[in-house]
Amino acid sequence: MEERLDLFTLLDLAVTVTDPGTGRIQRVNEAACVLLGRPEPELIGLRWRDVAVPEERALWHQEIHRPEANSSRRRLVRLLRPDHSVVHAVVSSARLPAADGDGALLIQLQDISDEIAANERLRLILDNTPVSMFLVDRDGMVLASKGLMDAVASRISRHPDTSAFELFADMPVAVALLRRALGGEPVHQVIDVLTRCYDLHMVPIFGRDREVSYLTCVATDVTEHQRLLATLRTRSVEQSLIASLGQQALESLSATALWQHAASLLARHLRADTVRIHELDGAGNRTRLLAAVTRQAPPRARAPTTGPESGPESGPEPEPASLGPRLAETVERAVDSDADLCPADATSGLAVGGHSLVVATGRGDHPLAAVEVDRQPSVAPFTEQDAQFVRSVGAVLGAAAMRFRTEEDIRRQSLHDGLTGLPNRVALLDRLDRALRRARADQSRIGVLFIDLDGFKTVNDTLGHQAGDHLLRLAATRLEHAVRPGDVVGRLSGDEFAILCEHIDSPDDIEAIADRILTTLDTPCVLDQQTVMLSASVGLALSEPETTSGEDLLGAADIAMYTAKRRGPGRRAAFDEAMRTRLVARLTEQGELRRAVDAQELVLRYQPIREVGNGLVGAEATPHWRHPRRGLLAPSGFLPGREQIGLRVPIDRWLIGRACRDVARWEGGALPDGHPLLLMAVSGPCLVEPRFVPELDVLLASTGARARYRLCFEIAEQEIVADEEAVLPVLQSLTGLGVSVCIGEYGATRPIVSKVPHFPFGYLRISGAYVDGVDVNPVRQAAAAAIVHFAHQLGVRTVAGDVSTREQYDMLRSLRCDLALGPAVGPRRPEPPRLAASHLDTGGPAGPDGAPADDADGADDAG
Secondary structure (H helix, E strand, O other), X not given: OHHXXXXXXXXXXXXXXXXXXXXXXXXXXXXXXXXXXXXXXXXXXXXXXXXXXXXXHHHHHHXXXXXXXXXXXXXXXXXXXXXXXXXXXXXXXXXXXXXXXXXXXXXXXXXXXXXXXXXXXXXXXXXXXXXXXXXXXXXXXXXXXXXXXXXXXXXXXXXXOOOHHHHOOOOHHHHHHHHHHHOOOOEEEEEEEOOEEEEEEEEEEEOXXXXXXXXXXXXXXXXXXXXXXXXXXXXXXXXXXXXXXXXXXXXXXXXXXXXXXXXXXXXXXXXXXXXXXXXXXXXXXXXXXXXXXXXXXXXXXXXXXXXXXXXXXXXXXXXXXXXXXXXXXXXXXXXXXXXXXXXXXXXXXXXXXXXXXXXXXXXXXXXXXXXXXXXXXXXXXXOHHHXXXXXXXXXXXXXXXXXXXXXXXXXXXXXXXXXXXXXXXXXXXXXXXXXXXXHHHHOOOOEEEEEEEOOHHHHHHHHOHHHHHHHHHHHHHHHHHHOOOOOEEEEEEOOEEEEEEOOOOOHHHHHHHHHHHHHHHOOOEEEOOEEEOOOEEEEEXXXXXXXXXXXXXXXXXXXXXXXXXXXXXXXXXXXXXXXXXXXXHHHHHHHHHHHHHXXXXXXXXXXXXXXXXXXXXXXXXXXXXXXXXXXXXXXXXXXXXXXXXXXXXXXXXXXXXXXXXXXXXXXXXXXXXXXXXXXXXXXXXXXXXXXXXXXXXXXXXXXXXHHHOEXXXXXXXHHHHHOHHHHHHHHHXXXXXXXXXXXXXXXXXOOOOOOHHHOOOOXXXXXHHHHOOOOOOHHHHHHHHHHHHHHHHXXXXXXXXXXXXXXXXXXXXXXXXXXXXXXXOOOOEOOOOOOOHHHOOOOOOOOXXXXXXXXXXXXXXXX
C-alpha cells in the first residue's frame, strides 16, 4: 500500500486518496493540487462535497459510498476552486482493498475544461449560423444532426428509426443526391426543400474496406440569396429586352410594327393573357387601338397537337372610343405620379399586386398612349418589378411616339406651307405628277392655274409682315372656296399659288375656274383697319397627251401668268408656245446682257437738251448696247424693268460713272445761266442702295461737278409710287449734294399730284404719250398745257422728250414748256455736245454744231 501511495506522487495525473468512511481527502499529489487550485495542507481533511459545485454535492456522496472493491467508474463533474472558477473534470474512482480494513478510495481526476469550452463555442456557432449539419450512415440512418431546418428536424425527431430515403420520399431531388453521395461521389447542388432553398454539400467518408461508411452533409440556407440572384437575372433580361426595344425604337420606320413588337414582348415576358396599346388624346381618352396581343387558352374539346397549345395572337379588337371618365382620370394620375394603374375593367382600378396594369406613356403632362396588361386570376399577380418593367417599356414607347410624331410633323411641314396649311411646291408637284399618270391612263386632261397676287409687296411694306401674312391666309381661304371639290390648292412661295384641276374637258372649263378665282379675290378686305383691294394675275396651262412632267406644266402656267401680269392687274392668260418662245428669247437676252457689262459692249449716247426758244443747255446720257449680232440697241430694246433689279442696277451704276467722267471735259461757265445739265434715267432700286449716296459724293468730287455740270436723275413716276418711303430720304440726300431730280414720264400712269409737293423735284418730264401729236390733238395739247401749268405753279421746270418734229417743238414753246430733247432738237452722238458759248444759238431746232437734226443711232462709238 505504501509503495502504491508513493508511486502516485510521481504521476502527472491528478490522484487523490479518500477515506471511504468519512469521505475526507487523505492524500493528494501535486497534479491534484494544481487542478483543485489549493495546496496539499489545505486539501488534506476536506470532504469532496466541499470542493464540488453546490448542485453536484449529492453526487459525491454516491461516488464515495457506492464503489465496490476492484470496481471503477467514470463521471463528469464540476469542481469549485477558491477563486470561484469551475473546473470540468472526468472522475474515475476505484476502491483499493487493504488487509487492515475497508481500504482506501483512489480517485483520478482529468481536467477537460478546455474541451468543454471548445464544444460550447462550437455549439454557439452552430446555433447562430444558417448551416445545418448531419451524419448519415450507409443505410441512410441519420446518426447525428445539428441546426437542421425545422421541418426536417421534426421528421427526424418523430421517426428516429426511419431511414432518410423514407423520411424524405417527397423530396426526390434530395433523395437522388443522397444515393449519389452514398455511391462515393461528392455532391454539391442547390435544391428546394419545401418552401426554402439550400446549398447542399455531401461528402462521403470511407471505411477501412474502402466502402462508404458515413456521409457528412452540410446545408446552407440560400433562399434570400437565390431570390436576389433571380431578381438580378430577371432585371438583366429585362434590361436587355428594353435595350433591344430602344434600338428598334430608334431605327424603326414603322410605328405599327414597333407597337406590335412591344405588345408581343410584354405578353411573352410577363406571361400576360392580353396586352393592348391605345393611343390617347390630351384628356386621357382612347382614340384608337395601336396594337393588341391575346394568348388563347388551350381548347378543351380537342386532342393535343405537336405544337404549343397556346400562344399570343395579334390583331386589333373592337374597342369603345373612350376609356370612360374614371379611367381617363386614372391615366392622368399615372402621368402625374408615375404610379402603376391596374384597372380591372373600364371603370375601376387595382393597386400593384393585382392581375391588371395600365401605364401611360409620353413626355411630361402629355400622355400619348396607354399600355394595358392583363393576367387571368388563376396565375400569380403582378409584382412591383413587373410594373417597373412595364413602366420602362412605356418610357421607350413614349420616346418613340414623340419621335414618330416629330417626324410626322417634319414630313407635314416639308409637304405643307406653314402659314396657310396648303400643300407646298414639293407636295403639289408630287400630286401633279400622279395626276398626269392618271390622265394618261384614262385619256383625260388636267389643268394648272398659276396665281400671283397683285400689289402684295406694297401691302407687306406699308402695313407690315403681319398684315401680309393675314392677306396670304385670306387669299388661300378664298382660293379654296372658289375651286371645285377635288381641286388642289397649293402655295408655291411668297404670294404665288397654284391650283391643280383634274378632268378638264375643254379650255372653257379651266377659264371658268380662273374667272371665279378673279371674282372671288376681287372682294376688298380689311387689314389693320384699312381697306385693301385684292386682285391677282392668273396663268392657265392644259396638259396634252404627251405631257409627262408636272414641273413643265407648272412652268407653262407660270409663263402665262407673267403674260397676264404685263397686261395689268386682275387679268388671266392661257399658255401657248409663242409665250415660251418669247420667254426663252428674253432669258437668253438677259444672260447676254449680264455678260455685256463685263465685256464692255455697253456704250453711251448723248442727246442734246435745248431750252425751248433758246440754245443748248445740256445733254441726256443713255446707255446703248452694241450687240454682237443685232447691232446697236437703244435702251427701249434691252433695258431691264424694275422686276430685274439684278440686271438694272449694274447698268445704272455704269451709266452714272461713265457719263460723269465724260462730261468732266465741259468748261465751267459755258452757259450764261450756269453749268450745263447732265440728265440720265436711273432706277429706284439703284438709288436706295445703302452705298449709293456716299459713292456718288466721291464721284462728283472727282469729276469736278460743282464747277462743270449739274447732274439730274430722272426717276419714273411708277417707281416713286412703288417705293415712296425708301425713295424720299434718298432724294433729299441727293439735293444736299447738288443733284437735281426729275419726275420721269409724268402722266403715263396713275398721277402723283398730291405727292409732288413733298418731294424735292426740280424737273418734270412730260410723258411721250402727250408729246406725240401735241401739235394736232387738242386733248393732248390741253393735257400738256395742264402739266406745264401745274409744274410752274410748284416752281418745277418741265422737260419734253421725244420731240420729233418742228411743229411739236413750236407747240411746246407756245405752251411755255421749258426744255426739249429729241430728234427735232439734235441727234444722239457718242460724245457729249460741245457747249462753249461760240456754239450756242437761239434759233429753232438744229444740231449742236449746225448739223441737220437727224438721228445718229447708227454712228460708231468714239469712246
